[in-house]
Amino acid sequence: MTSSFPASTALGYPRIGPDRELKRALESYWEGRSSRAGLEETARRVREDTWRRLAALGLEGLPSNTFSYYDQVLDTAVLLGAVPARYRHDDDLTTYFAMARGAEGIAPLRMTKWFDTNYHYIVPEIGPDTVFSLDAAKPLAEVREARALGLETRPVVVGPVTFLLLSQAAPGSPDGFAPLDRLDDAVEVYARLLAELAAEGVGWVQLDEPALVADRTAAELAAVEAAYGRLGRLENRPALLVASYFGDLGDALPVLAGTPVEAVGLDLVRGTAHGVEALAGKTVVAGVVSGRDVWRTDRDRALAMLLAVRERAGRVVVSTSCSLLHVPYDVERETGLDPALRERLAFAEQKVAEVADLAALLAATPGRHLPGHSAPEDRPHPSRVRAAEGRAPYAVRAAAQAEHLKLPLLPVTTIGSFPQTGELRRARAALAAGEIGEAAYESMVRAEIEQVIALQERLGLDVLVHGEPERNDMVQYFAEHLDGFAVTRHGWVQSYGSRCTRPPILHGDVRRAEPITVRWAEYAQSLTSKPVKGMLTGPVTIVAWSFVRDDLPLREVVFQVADAVREEVGDLEEAGIRVIQVDEPALRELVPLRRAEQAAYLEWAVEAYRWATSGASEHTQIHTHLCYSDADEILAAIDALDADVTSIESARSRGRVLGAVGAFPRGLGPGVYDIHSPRVPGADEVEHLLTEALRTVPAERLWVNPDCGLKTRSYEQVEAALANVVEAAARVRERLFRDVR
Ligand SMILES: CN1c2c(nc(N)[nH]c2=O)NC[C@@H]1CNc1ccc(C(=O)N[C@@H](CCC(=O)N[C@@H](CCC(=O)N[C@@H](CCC(=O)O)C(=O)O)C(=O)O)C(=O)O)cc1
Numbered sequence: 001m002t003s004s005f006p007a008s009t010a011l012g013y014p015r016i017g018p019d020r021e022l023k024r025a026l027e028s029y030w031e032g033r034s035s036r037a038g039l040e041e042t043a044r045r046v047r048e049d050t051w052r053r054l055a056a057l058g059l060e061g062l063p064s065n066t067f068s069y070y071d072q073v074l075d076t077a078v079l080l081g082a083v084p085a086r087y088r089h090d091d092d093l094t095t096y097f098a099m100a101r102g103a104e105g106i107a108p109l110r111m112t113k114w115f116d117t118n119y120h121y122i123v124p125e126i127g128p129d130t131v132f133s134l135d136a137a138k139p140l141a142e143v144r145e146a147r148a149l150g151l152e153t154r155p156v157v158v159g160p161v162t163f164l165l166l167s168q169a170a171p172g173s174p175d176g177f178a179p180l181d182r183l184d185d186a187v188e189v190y191a192r193l194l195a196e197l198a199a200e201g202v203g204w205v206q207l208d209e210p211a212l213v214a215d216r217t218a219a220e221l222a223a224v225e226a227a228y229g230r231l232g233r234l235e236n237r238p239a240l241l242v243a244s245y246f247g248d249l250g251d252a253l254p255v256l257a258g259t260p261v262e263a264v265g266l267d268l269v270r271g272t273a274h275g276v277e278a279l280a281g282k283t284v285v286a287g288v289v290s291g292r293d294v295w296r297t298d299r300d301r302a303l304a305m306l307l308a309v310r311e312r313a314g315r316v317v318v319s320t321s322c323s324l325l326h327v328p329y330d331v332e333r334e335t336g337l338d339p340a341l342r343e344r345l346a347f348a349e350q351k352v353a354e355v356a357d358l359a360a361l362l363a364a365t366p367g368r369h370l371p372g373h374s375a376p377e378d379r380p381h382p383s384r385v386r387a388a389e390g391r392a393p394y395a396v397r398a399a400a401q402a403e404h405l406k407l408p409l410l411p412v413t414t415i416g417s418f419p420q421t422g423e424l425r426r427a428r429a430a431l432a433a434g435e436i437g438e439a440a441y442e443s444m445v446r447a448e449i450e451q452v453i454a455l456q457e458r459l460g461l462d463v464l465v466h467g468e469p470e471r472n473d474m475v476q477y478f479a480e481h482l483d484g485f486a487v488t489r490h491g492w493v494q495s496y497g498s499r500c501t502r503p504p505i506l507h508g509d510v511r512r513a514e515p516i517t518v519r520w521a522e523y524a525q526s527l528t529s530k531p532v533k534g535m536l537t538g539p540v541t542i543v544a545w546s547f548v549r550d551d552l553p554l555r556e557v558v559f560q561v562a563d564a565v566r567e568e569v570g571d572l573e574e575a576g577i578r579v580i581q582v583d584e585p586a587l588r589e590l591v592p593l594r595r596a597e598q599a600a601y602l603e604w605a606v607e608a609y610r611w612a613t614s615g616a617s618e619h620t621q622i623h624t625h626l627c628y629s630d631a632d633e634i635l636a637a638i639d640a641l642d643a644d645v646t647s648i649e650s651a652r653s654r655g656r657v658l659g660a661v662g663a664f665p666r667g668l669g670p671g672v673y674d675i676h677s678p679r680v681p682g683a684d685e686v687e688h689l690l691t692e693a694l695r696t697v698p699a700e701r702l703w704v705n706p707d708c709g710l711k712t713r714s715y716e717q718v719e720a721a722l723a724n725v726v727e728a729a730a731r732v733r734e735r736l737f738r739d740v741r
């Protein structure tokens with residue numbers, strides 16, 4: 001049955017296209033500007049180019065089914081037939097995109113973070129009555145497509161345990177039901193998938209199980225044993241690689257070792273080779289080339305690790321630590337980077353070449369340990385954490401701010417960004433290409449600020465924003481204005497669906513040479529007597545959404561950024577800005593996957609935020625904003641940030657969020673407008689949400705705001721939605737006054 005595993009592989013590859021070809025094809029298809037055939041042709045070309053390139057780079061084991069029109073978890077739900085009835089449509093692609101993006105009158109499935117990355121997956125819904133049925137069309141088609149090019153591939157599918165652990169219970173499921181309860185039924189579909197792939201002549205299949213690198217209960221480990229015991233004992237199946245990544249397998253390693261799977265993938269960058277002896281007799285797919293950073297691999301260190309694993313476990317394959325989905329395509333295109341920096345960098349192409357080189361080196365190294373090299377250890381670092389001298393107590397601040405700002409009850413505000421129009425993005429691209437000058441671009445930004453302020457005054461908002469028109473991205477913009485960062489021209493990484501970011505590269509000591517946002521905030525404030533909220537990205541988020549130097553502990557780097565943010569807060573205050581928001585949407589994202597490490601992280605992350613904001617006077621109102629994450633899990637840390645006002649995503653998961661944060665002791669703005677959907681909420685709906693919020697949040701602490709920034713929406717949607725939000729707040733205020741009288 002088993003052919004031996006090729007000597008080198010990658011667990012997955014980017015799929016948006018080196019020039020974001022898939023993004024453009026998807027958006028054009030969604031907007032009705034192109035046909036399904038056009039989209040399929042772009043997708044086929046992206047896959048073909050990827051396989052050909054990987055083969056040309058010398059990679060032996062090529063992955064397939066790593067392409068996706070939207071998300072690999074959603075693809076797995078389709079593969080298993082787990083499509084909720086409300087999304088079903090005659091056309092399979094219409095069904096698929098309805099789950100991802102919603103359809104007329106139907107909200108999409110929830111979207112959340114993929115482990116501790118900035119990639120977002122679609123959360124499947126599994127209930128006691130979900131009928132699983134195999135739809136193997138996609139993995140089979142990719143195998144055949146590659147074969148037509150003369151290339152054999154290894155289909156990659158999210159494994160059953162991770163799939164079910166990442167799923168949510170379908171609405172109406174009985175209390176106590178968990179999707180993992182359906183393991184046996186799901187595994188039967190995986191069994192049928194393996195049989196179909198075997199019939200197709202597929203030699204190896206990769207089942208991804210990153211959920212196994214987090215703490216797992218005994219019952220969950222038993223599920224791993226049951227699933228891979230059952231799949232391993234199948235008679236007619238391809239050989240199985242169970243791939244773990246983003247950390248150490250820990251207790252799950254001996255469990256997997258006891259199952260009949262042929263290969264186990266280990267992340268040897270974030271994890272260790274601890275316990276690898278247990279895998280003797282299996283193939284270890286050794287992830288020594290990082291899929292999470294952009295640094296060149298230390299060849300000696302990687303080879304030492306490979307030799308140590310070979311000595312202790314036997315068969316070793318050189319691989320990436322995880323899919324390369326999280327890094328850009330090709331550093332060679334970044335001709336604008338300082339050559340000294342570029343030499344230190346490796347994007348997906350360079351990482352694949354490193355894998356192939358290491359495999360050749362390993363094959364040519366007969367010995368065991370490399371003389372002079374032991375398995376690498378972390379270097380000790382001095383720690384430098386600043387203790388923020390706390391601000392005045394909240395009650396004192398609240399009184400000072402009430403006096404200073406004179407805001408109405410239930411103040412209405414937004415999270416910062418207004419729609420980023422095509423015109424603005426095109427102008428920025430033209431500025432970068434030297435087609436227009438700085439002055440022309442800046443006058444466009446100023447005109448946009450004027451319009452955004454005028455719009456908010458017309459609609460009757462209480463705390464205004466300048467709209468962030470000058471920012472390409474809430475992290476990249478700051479990176480472009482701080483020393484210690486480099487930014488790329490083509491380094492796009494998929495964030496969700498067709499949306500991408502270009503994570504900056506934090507390579508040196510971070511320093512703010514001059515104020516960054518002050519002139520825009522000052523200009524906006526000059527146009528209105530209402531308070532304009534200064535808008536900054538917090539230190540944890542700037543670091544979380546960048547590729548970060550690996551020669552300093554993360555907390556050191558975060559504190560360097562916090563210094564810069566603190567200086568900016570001071571300058572905004574000095575310029576007369578009375579409300580300052582410091583966003584930390586990535587606070588949850590960096591929480592370590594293992595519980596034992598979480599408290600220490602949260603402690604320094606909170607301390608960094610407080611350092612960034614605690615220089616502000618008691619009259620200055622500090623806001624923070626969080627989104628894209630389950631705030632309930634880090635509530636104590638959010639509380640400890642000590643911001644005067646916290647806005648939080650909640651329009652879609654109301655009950656859960658309010659249940660958790662309702663008793664928050666300072667200002668709270670649970671989002672009342674789901675900005676991820678093109679839908680415009682009605683005033684009645686917002687009024688209902690506010691009324692509901694008032695059951696747990698006292699009126700004097702309740703704020704009214706959308707879930708997140710408005711940059712992905714159109715002005716048409718935003719104007720209509722904000723008008724309804726203002727109207728709803730006015731109605732509720734009126735009701736509150738009536739009740740008092
Ligand atoms: C809040 N979110 C963010 C995350 N990470 C970030 N780094 N930033 C975030 O805001 N993580 C969690 C969430 C994820 N959400 C999003 C939401 C939206 C996007 C998004 O819209 N991305 C844009 C790219 C944005 C950008 O940087 N644009 C540049 C480049 C403009 C451009 O592409 N120009 C074109 C020509 C113009 C044209 O024809 O339109 C070109 O150069 O070819 C800019 O504005 O200057 C996206 O389009 O994907 C991402 C994450």
Ligand SMILES: N[C@@H](CCS)C(=O)O
Nearest residue numbers: 415416417583585709
């Ligand atoms: N101020 C940012 C936060 C997004 S999380 C925005 O409004 O887009």
Ligand SMILES: [Zn+2]
Nearest residue numbers: 585627708709
């Ligand atoms: Zn947000």
